[in-house]
Amino acid sequence: MKNFKKLMLVLTAIAMVSCGEKKEKEQIKLTDQPAETTESVTQEKSAQDENVVEITITGNDQMQFNMAEMKVKAGQTVRITLKHIGKMDKNVMGHNWVLLTQGTEIGAFGQAAVAAKATDYVPAGTTQVIAHTKLLSGGESDTIEFVAPAAGTYDFICSFPGHYAIMKGKFIVE
Numbered sequence: 577m578k579n580f581k582k583l584m585l586v587l588t589a590i591a592m593v594s595c596g597e598k599k600e601k602e603q604i605k606l607t608d609q610p611a612e613t614t615e616s617v618t619q620e621k622s623a624q625d626e627n628v629v630e631i632t633i634t635g636n637d638q639m640q641f642n643m644a645e646m647k648v649k650a651g652q653t654v655r656i657t658l659k660h661i662g663k664m665d666k667n668v669m670g671h672n673w674v675l676l677t678q679g680t681e682i683g684a685f686g687q688a689a690v691a692a693k694a695t696d697y698v699p700a701g702t703t704q705v706i707a708h709t710k711l712l713s714g715g716e717s718d719t720i721e722f723v724a725p726a727a728g729t730y731d732f733i734c735s736f737p738g739h740y741a742i743m744k745g746k747f748i749v750e
C-alpha cells in the first residue's frame with residue numbers, strides 16, 4: 577500500500593496550499609491630495625449682460641418641447657436658443673420656435689402656416705409673429721435675439737404642420 581500513502585501525502589499537500597490565506601488588498605489612503613484651488617473662477621457678469629436673459633429650449637423626435645413656460649421681464653433682451661436634439665430631418669420632424677402676438681389663435685395660425693413651407697412655415701409678411709427661429713433638422717440649433725414685448729402672456733409654438741397642438745407653451749413677460 578505504498579502508493580496509497582503517497583497519494584494521501586499529495587492530497588494533504590494540495591489541501592494545505594488551497595487553504596492558504598488570501599491577502600486582503602490594503603487600501604491605500606491618499607492623505608496628501610493637493611488643496612483645491614481657491615481662486616474664484618466665476619465669471620463676473622458685466623452690467624451690460626444684466627438685461628439679457630438666455631433661454632435654451634429643446635425639441636425632440638417625439639414632437640416635444642422640453643418646457644411649457646418661459647418667464648422674462650419687459651424690455652429685457654431675450655436670447656432664445658432652440659436645439660433639435662433628435663435625428664430626423666426637418667422635412668419629417670422639423671422644429672422651430674415661434675412667438676405669437678397676443679390675440680393670435682394658435683389653431684388658425686397653425687393651419688395658415690401649413691401653406692408657408694417655402695418660408696419655414698412662417699407665413700411671409702405675417703403680423704402675428706413677434707420672433708421666430710429657423711426651421712431645424714435633428715442635430716441643428718438656432719439662436720435668436722429680440723426685446724421682450726409688453727408685460728403679458730404670449731403663446732409660443734412650433735409651426736411645423738401638426739406640431740402646434742402639442743409643441744406649445746406660454747411666454748410670460750413680467
Ligand code: ZN
Pocket residue numbers: 635639669670671672734735736739743
Ligand atoms: Zn416641431
